[in-house]
Amino acid sequence: xxxxxxxxxxxxxxxxxxxxxxxxxxxxxxxxxxxxxxxxxxxxxxxxxxxxxxxxxxxxxxxxxxxxxxxxxxxxxxxxxxxxxxxxxxxxxxxxxxxxxxxxxxxxxxxxxxxxxxxxxxxxxxxxxxxxxxxxxxxxxxxxxxxxxxxxxxxxxxxxxxxxxxxxxxxxxxxxxxxxxxxxxxxxxxxxxxxxxxxxxxxxxxxxxxxxxxxxxxxxxxxxxxxxxxxxxxxxxxxxxxxxxxxxxxxxxxxxxxxxxxxxxxxxxxxxxxxxxxxxxxxxxxxxxxxxxxxxxxxxxxxxxxxxxxxxxxxxxxxxxxxxxxxxxx
Amino acid sequence: xxxxxxxxxxxxxxxxxxxxxxxxxxxxxxxxxxxxxxxxxxxxxxxxxxxxxxxxxxxxxxxxxxxxxxxxxxxxxxxxxxxxxxxxxxxxxxxxxxxxxxxxxxxxxxxxxxxxxxxxxxxxxxxxxxxxxxxxxxxxxxxxxxxxxxxxxxxxxxxxxxxxxxxxxxxxxxxxxxxxxxxxxxxxxxxxxxxxxxxxxxxxxxxxxxxxxxxxxxxxxxxxxxxxxxxxxxxxxxxxxxxxxxxxxxxxxxxxxxxxxxxxxxxxxxxxxxxxxxxxxxxxxxxxxxxxxxxxxxxxxxxxxxxxxxxxxxxxxxxxxxxxxxxxxx
Numbered sequence: 001x002x003x004x005x006x007x008x009x010x011x012x013x014x015x016x017x018x019x020x021x022x023x024x025x026x027x028x029x030x031x032x033x034x035x036x037x038x039x040x041x042x043x044x045x046x047x048x049x050x051x052x053x054x055x056x057x058x059x060x061x062x063x064x065x066x067x068x069x070x071x072x073x074x075x076x077x078x079x080x081x082x083x084x085x086x087x088x089x090x091x092x093x094x095x096x097x098x099x100x101x102x103x104x105x106x107x108x109x110x111x112x113x114x115x116x117x118x119x120x121x122x123x124x125x126x127x128x129x130x131x132x133x134x135x136x137x138x139x140x141x142x143x144x145x146x147x148x149x150x151x152x153x154x155x156x157x158x159x160x161x162x163x164x165x166x167x168x169x170x171x172x173x174x175x176x177x178x179x180x181x182x183x184x185x186x187x188x189x190x191x192x193x194x195x196x197x198x199x200x201x202x203x204x205x206x207x208x209x210x211x212x213x214x215x216x217x218x219x220x221x222x223x224x225x226x227x228x229x230x231x232x233x234x235x236x237x238x239x240x241x242x243x244x245x246x247x248x249x250x251x252x253x254x255x256x257x258x259x260x261x262x263x264x265x266x267x268x269x270x271x272x273x274x275x276x277x278x279x280x281x282x283x284x285x286x287x288x289x290x291x292x293x294x295x296x297x298x299x300x301x302x303x304x305x306x307x308x309x310x311x312x313x314x315x316x317x318x319x320x321x322x323x324x325x326x327x328x329x330x
Numbered sequence: 331x332x333x334x335x336x337x338x339x340x341x342x343x344x345x346x347x348x349x350x351x352x353x354x355x356x357x358x359x360x361x362x363x364x365x366x367x368x369x370x371x372x373x374x375x376x377x378x379x380x381x382x383x384x385x386x387x388x389x390x391x392x393x394x395x396x397x398x399x400x401x402x403x404x405x406x407x408x409x410x411x412x413x414x415x416x417x418x419x420x421x422x423x424x425x426x427x428x429x430x431x432x433x434x435x436x437x438x439x440x441x442x443x444x445x446x447x448x449x450x451x452x453x454x455x456x457x458x459x460x461x462x463x464x465x466x467x468x469x470x471x472x473x474x475x476x477x478x479x480x481x482x483x484x485x486x487x488x489x490x491x492x493x494x495x496x497x498x499x500x501x502x503x504x505x506x507x508x509x510x511x512x513x514x515x516x517x518x519x520x521x522x523x524x525x526x527x528x529x530x531x532x533x534x535x536x537x538x539x540x541x542x543x544x545x546x547x548x549x550x551x552x553x554x555x556x557x558x559x560x561x562x563x564x565x566x567x568x569x570x571x572x573x574x575x576x577x578x579x580x581x582x583x584x585x586x587x588x589x590x591x592x593x594x595x596x597x598x599x600x601x602x603x604x605x606x607x608x609x610x611x612x613x614x615x616x617x618x619x620x621x622x623x624x625x626x627x628x629x630x631x632x633x634x635x636x637x638x639x640x641x642x643x644x645x646x647x648x649x650x651x652x653x654x655x656x657x658x659x660x
Contacts (some may be wrong), residue, residue, distance in 0.1 A: 190596020198601030203635025211516040219602035268521020271528030272549035306532025
């Protein structure tokens with residue numbers, strides 16, 4: 001098991017550090033927050049006080065470097081890795097993948113790199129909010145684009161599995177489109193709903209019950225964190241917003257002209273059933289040959305089918321594909 | 331305490347029957363569902379096997395008649411009340427108020443009527459899903475339009491208080507606008523979100539976490555029930571949809587042109603804080619003189635401020651107005 005050097009010890013980076021140690025790995029990290037560093041050291045972790053020291057140790061020990069800083073800090077971290085630990089395998093846990101891949105190709109094309117994104121979070125942030133269990137049972141995307149180095153993919157996937165997650169292999173583009181639809185669009189719609197409910201005086205809020213509470217919950221998150229997440233994925237979020245605008249406009253038009261919301265509500269109900277069906281589906285085991293020439297396609301296919309890699313052997317990945325029951329129910 | 335005759339024994343009507351009996355009232359009902367009637371009788375309730383028999387008993391005993399049928403059945407029930415129990419006070423528990431008021435004015439203008447809408451529900455429906463506790467702590471709108479008979483308003487409000495709810499007085503128009511924003515729009519947005527997430531293949535759903543699950547939860551409700559609720563309030567839902575479309579379009583435009591979602595997300599965050607703030611606010615006690623010439627205005631003002639009536643005395647209503655703390659927090 002490779003040692004792990006985590007650059008950035010917020011909620012996600014701090015949880016990776018804890019989970020990797022719990023899995024038996026040697027770990028250390030770096031954070032620019034003196035306060036987080038002090039607390040992490042008090043929790044028994046080695047936290048270097050400058051990034052070059054952490055990366056020097058990574059180079060000496062052939063560690064996996066995990067970039068866990070916000071997107072705006074990515075470029076400066078990549079530049080330090082190229083100088084201090086150019087031969088270490090590298091992954092990241094940033095919530096968009098296309099812009100990360102672009103930055104790596106531009107600033108550090110020689111790195112052995114595969115991008116990652118664990119689909120887990122909390123409303124709190126910072127080292128104190130993290131835990132070794134944060135990723136248990138969660139999906140953890142590890143991108144497998146055509147150019148992805150398979151050794152880097154495997155190293156990043158092993159970290160995800162060690163952290164208790166399952167690995168969803170897909171491309172950076174497909175990842176960004178998917179999270180725009182199921183993570184970023186929900187935040188925008190929740191904000192719109194909260195404003196429509198609140199901006200005409202107190203009466204609507206006084207009558208609000210479960211549907212409004214659920215529909216606006218994520219509007220309670222800190223707007224600056226939501227902005228960073230959504231705005232960083234603007235190229236994928238714009239088409240998702242257009243999709244939503246088109247469907248909402250069609251609902252409005254149908255209600256005005258025919259009095260019916262049948263098409264809108266039936267499609268939404270099917271979508272919700274598909275979500276439930278996928279989460280409750282049986283899983284078909286499939287084996288991916290990691291030595292095959294079309295391995296990138298095979299991995300991408302697992303993700304495209306809603307599947308996941310649950311174990312890695314020497315030359316194979318054991319994956320599971322959902323056999324959704326929802327098609328039979330509708 | 332007036333006896334209570336409930337016409338329609340689904341989730342809401344059946345819960346009113348139970349709650350009114352639990353409050354010590356004589357109660358009986360009617361349902362066209364032979365199965366629900368049999369179960370209700372087995373539960374110890376008097377359930378007449380035709381609507382005229384139930385209304386005859388109401389006329390004999392000067393009971394309050396509660397209309398708890400779906401909107402499409404309202405007209406036929408009103409016609410029977412006019413014939414069989416024309417002097418009984420009447421209220422309803424249908425989820426729109428403007429169309430109900432129109433039907434009463436058209437078909438039964440001589441009735442002593444005030445409309446009602448308890449803001450409580452469950453995803454299950456029918457007699458079996460009801461309970462005497464369904465309305466505990468819930469808001470129960472009783473409309474107080476300029477033409478509303480104050481005696482009818484008081485009788486309907488006393489039923490709501492007996493059922494454990496608090497009474498929100500407002501106009502039919504303001505009620506319908508409010509529920510369009512906080513109950514019907516959430517269903518349409520949940521449907522749109524579920525479809526955007528589900529209609530491009532399994533990957534997005536495989537990555538979906540809390541924000542998508544919360545944002546699509548009500549899309550799991552039975553579409554025909556959601557349709558009846560939303561389509562019956564089309565005149566108020568259309569402007570709410572336009573408000574949402576305008577805000578979503580503005581978000582899209584800002585993201586495309588400036589890369590920023592700040593205005594959208596800040597407004598949504600303020601709305602969510604206003605919801606939390608209103609629900610956690612301190613309450614200022616105010617007394618409404620039910621004999622004053624401007625009593626309708628005074629009652630409407632309670633609702634417009636997000637307030638509620640919590641007790642009725644001989645000539646006064648004790649109300650509470652929220653003193654929101656959220657203004658100080660922002």
